[in-house]
Amino acid sequence: MSSSKGPDPILLTLFANRFMSVAEAMGRSLQQTSISTNIKERLDFSCALFAPDGDLVANAPFIPIHLGAMSFAVKYQMKLHGSSLKEGDVLMANSPVAGGSHLPDITIITPVFAPNSKEIIFFTASRGHHADIGGILPGSMPPTSVNIFQEGAEIESFKIVDGGIFDEKGLIEYMVEKPSQYPGSSGCRNIRDVQSDLKAQIAANHKGIQLIHAIVEDYGLETVQEYMYHIRNNAETSVRNLLKDVAKRAGSNILSAVDYLDDGSPISLRVEINETEGSATLDFAGTGSEVRGNLNAPISVVHSAVIYCMRAMLDMDIPLNAGCLVPLDIKIPKKSLLSPSRTAAVCGGNVLTSQRIVDVVLKAFHACAASQGCTNNLTFGTGGKDKDGKAEAGWGYYETIAGGSGAGPGWHGTDGVHTHITNTRIGDVEILERRYPVLLHRFGIRTGSGGTGKWHGGDGVQREIEFLEPMQVSILSERRTRQPYGMEGGNSGMMGKNTWIKKLREGDGDLDNNNETGTRDINIGGKATVFMGKGDRLLIETPGAGAWGVAEEGGRKKDFVHVRAWEPRGSIADRAAAQAAFTCCIV
Known part of the structure; x- marks a missing residue:
């Protein structure tokens, strides 16, 4: 999609800020129309813009652990629904197997179609933490959970809006009826608030669609998508230069670090940098096995932590996007707490283990x-x-x-x-x-x-x-x-x-x-x-x-x-x- 003569630096900056402003406007809409303390007051939500292939294009400075993982969620729904998506469809998911971080974080995904066309040109998505989605304890963050069924409603894919029609009956089935089928678990304890906030997320996504169409109208679809890829390439180049500089300053292309969770489980990392290409392999071999509790982290969370660290170490004002991960090969050992089984409990892995992953990455890079x-x-x-x-x-x-x-x-x-x-x-x-x-x-x-x-x-x-x-x-x-x-x-x-x-x-x-x-x-x-x-x-x-x-x-x-x-x-x-x-x- 890129032009052979390269991007115009002024237009590159302009589009980077225009794309980020779309995510910001989505966030303002979500905050203003939500009703829960968790989303309206605590601002525990994120909004972002994604390419047709599901890669993260741009975001505002929301929740870093959401933003890296949301790309997994968008790509999962694309594979599941393919070309069957139509104007007026909105998808909902929170399952770790579908790119979710933990169950209270519900992602709403809306395809953006070209004017008068069935071609998907972008996706808008929002992820909000809902204070109660069922499970064994109020708040849906049980410290004692040992499997995912105890943590509340798990949704792999649900078309919450089908051709412009909101499916309230299906929502109640997923959020109230299904979670209560498991021993000791309840359904959502306050479905009215959750439903209202989900509608606010749907509205925020629609706001993003309106702004994207305005950008396309101003510059044309070809130019907009061209600079979408230029922005991603710019982030990739920046990370490659960072890796070369790190190896030069460290006097070695091998970096390593290890830290431990409170239960003694190690999180180990070995980084091998290719100084010529500016690429790196991040190998988490040596990390502890899946745990019985809820400190297991889905692989989408691991990628979120890594992309955050890469962006955090860049001394440049560019959007966090998928280009930050292109030079990186992330290896996660199977059956470890960073790649748990399908039914493993994960509510603590998203909020706690992710912090330890960040500490380990920044320790390996000798950053802070x-x-x-x-x-x-x-x-x-x-x-x-x-x-x-x-x-x-x-x-x-x-x-x-x-x-x-x-x-x-x-x-x-x-x-x-x-x-x-x-x-x-x-x-x-x-x-x-x-x-x-x-x-x-x-x-x-x-x-x-x-x-x-x-x-x-x-x-x-x-x-x-x-x-x-x-x-x-x-x-x-x-x-x-x-x-x-x-x-x-x-x-x-x-x-x-x-x-x-x-x-x-x-x-x-x-x-x-x-x-x-x-x-x-x-x-x-x-x-x-x-x-x-x-x-x-x-x-x-x-x-x-x-x-x-x-x-x-x-x-x-x-x-x-x-x-x-x-x-x-x-x-x-x-x-x-x-x-x-x-x-x-x-x-």
Whole structure:
């Protein structure tokens, strides 16, 4: 599709920004028309534009773990439906075998047809995290799941809109009826909110289609598609130059790193760079086997983490797209936790194991110290099947909690930020307390939790919530037994900790004169679900991050000002995804 004379640099920049603006506009539409706290307030969603072959063309700076995986989802649906797609069709999927990351992340895919033609010229897609899609626990992120059937509704392919007709009956069957067939599992506990948000995703995709047609009208289809491929080729060239430079600076074309999950499972990586071609093989041989729990990561998640790291290490303002992966050959051992079996539990692999993959890749490339390595997934809610198997209406809430970002050669880490593959907000306290029966007692920086060194690791946070009604509360977290590593002599960050502050009541046996606080502090570990009573509290202390370099004598930790390299998601700012990984400092 490329012109033999090469792209015009001005038009290349123009089209890159036009394509990114399509994804941004989709994101604004989704935020404005959704109703759930998770999508409207926390901004746990992504929108992107894809080529006719399913490759990622452009995106706004949404959730990195979504964006790399969504291409797998688009390509899967293309193979499944082929040329049978028609104007007015919209597809829905969330299964890991269909390019999904974990089940709460539901992808809506819409083909874009050329005017007055049956030719597909683009795809628009949006992926949103829905707070409850069924499963064994409210929030659909059960820390105790051992198979995918316990994690909620799994959808390989569903035509949610067929020729312009919304299939509400089919949606209820997939989201409510099918998940409840499995022992101990319930269907979606609040289908009305989920249905409304899915319609918002459909509308966002349609907004993208309108803007693509406007671009085609301005420049013509041939020019638009030509520059779509030029943008991808530009990203490929940039990554090839990066790999050549890395090998030159390292003095070797072989890089390696290993890190471990809290259960001891290794994630191992060996990178072999071809300095002549600027290509590389990333081999994850030596990674641990599939685990019984939910830390298994689908291969789409592995690719997401890798493409994010490549884009993050590029010091250029270009869209994250499929070209970043062209020079890379990613090898994933079968039967490992990075290539699990069809029915393996995966809800933690998307949010936790992905963070460790990023740490390992950046460690191999000697880019920066470890960030918090966790997303600290908190869920709570009510409803589902009771002890007699009867379904009760209910609700679920989900949030991820910030920690420290890793330091590097020339910058301190940042305190209290969402790092790497997650880029969501925390729920505003006013909204949280108004919509849910909870009180937020404490939310602030966990001072001193970042590693010390020449360049200090960012501090984690403390978040303490009191529950005003009895409800099921679950935490799914990592870095509770292993510290985020420092590099070049820098110290490691502190591990996280989850504490149940249990209110003592008459008959508990521990309510005596020696207990002045009237509570018990119970460390519930990194992965736990607890039925908390009225007045019980949960204190989550998130990990700090690793430092870079040996501390200079007499150095002071806080003699600097943090500057975020990526603006908050609230503005859906136009920033390169690369900057999400790194922060700088002004002395």
